[in-house]
Amino acid sequence: MDVLEIRIRFLAALADAAGMNETKMKVRRGTKVANLMKEIEGRFPGIAEAKKKIPVIVLINGVARSSSYRIEDEAEIALVPPASGG
Secondary structure (H helix, E strand, O other): OOEEEEEEEEOOHHHHHHOOOEEEEEEEOOEEHHHHHHHHHHHOHHHHHHHHHOOOEEEEOOEEOOOOOEEOOOOEEEEEOOOOOO
């Protein structure tokens, strides 16, 4: 199975939770977003804690994707909290 290198960016409060702004990971082609999130939460316990308090939006190459979406190509992943405004 092919292995892809992906770049993961943590934005706003999630950068604080991860203790960094970005990292790189290797995943198998076809990995679901849900499985990627489990792996990220295992490496970054602060992200798992943050998810208990705020929803996390997963953007893949700038497009919001569901947990069942499969990563088929090298990609930039961004974990984003919901926007708030006023």
